[in-house]
Amino acid sequence: DTGVSQNPRHKITKRGQNVTFRCDPISEHNRLYWYRQTLGQGPEFLTYFQNEAQLEKSRLLSDRFSAERPKGSFSTLEIQRTEQGDSAMYLCASSTGTEIEFFGPGTRLTVL
Amino acid sequence: GESVGLHLPTLSVQEGDNSIINCAYSNSASDYFIWYKQESGKGPQFIIDIRSNMDKRQGQRVTVLLNKTVKHLSLQIAATQPGDSAVYFCAELLPGSARQLTFGSGTQLTVLP
Numbered sequence: 001d002t003g004v005s006q007n008p009r010h011k012i013t014k015r016g017q018n019v020t021f022r023c024d025p026i027s028e029h030n031r032l033y034w035y036r037q038t039l040g041q042g043p044e045f046l047t048y049f050q051n052e053a054q055l056e057k058s059r060l061l062s063d064r065f066s067a068e069r070p071k072g073s074f075s076t077l078e079i080q081r082t083e084q085g086d087s088a089m090y091l092c093a094s095s096t097g098t099e100i101e102f103f104g105p106g107t108r109l110t111v112l
Numbered sequence: 113g114e115s116v117g118l119h120l121p122t123l124s125v126q127e128g129d130n131s132i133i134n135c136a137y138s139n140s141a142s143d144y145f146i147w148y149k150q151e152s153g154k155g156p157q158f159i160i161d162i163r164s165n166m167d168k169r170q171g172q173r174v175t176v177l178l179n180k181t182v183k184h185l186s187l188q189i190a191a192t193q194p195g196d197s198a199v200y201f202c203a204e205l206l207p208g209s210a211r212q213l214t215f216g217s218g219t220q221l222t223v224l225p
Contacts, residue, residue: 042217043215045212099146100161101213
């Protein structure tokens, strides 16, 4: 499968714990995006990488959230001190110079 | 249509009929639009796109219409099939360096046998 992959697919954690998600984009896609999606809503932009550089962050991305893309390939999204409001689907997407963004299957986070 | 909280607009159609899903976008400066299909538990899947210098674009069984005057997009699905049942989102691409997508409210399409 040469699509965008995300791990884990599901994560259940207790409030206050830290969690980390991984995204592997389509090979050679230099742009990588993170979005968050809550039930019944469309995805909301969180942050964007071009190669290893994080070029833009949404106001939704509080200081408890950090994303990295150290070698310009896979990316990680970490949430520290999780809160119940962080429960959502976290989606990763990648693209090249074209505008079409290919999405991964997402990581479903549940904070108890 | 507008979504209010958890209540997605819904559209039910008979198998074999045509479906029309509407979307209002927000930014008149947006220059590129995409329709995505999202099945339960999966990420959005690209269906069709259109640039702002076009009014209509056709794909396989799908057509997108763009009306920039009223900032409106529509997705037409011909001969709707059970596998078309999903939530459909339109997304606009804002000008700028990041080129992130802004998604509109989704529509739940249900295909009746």
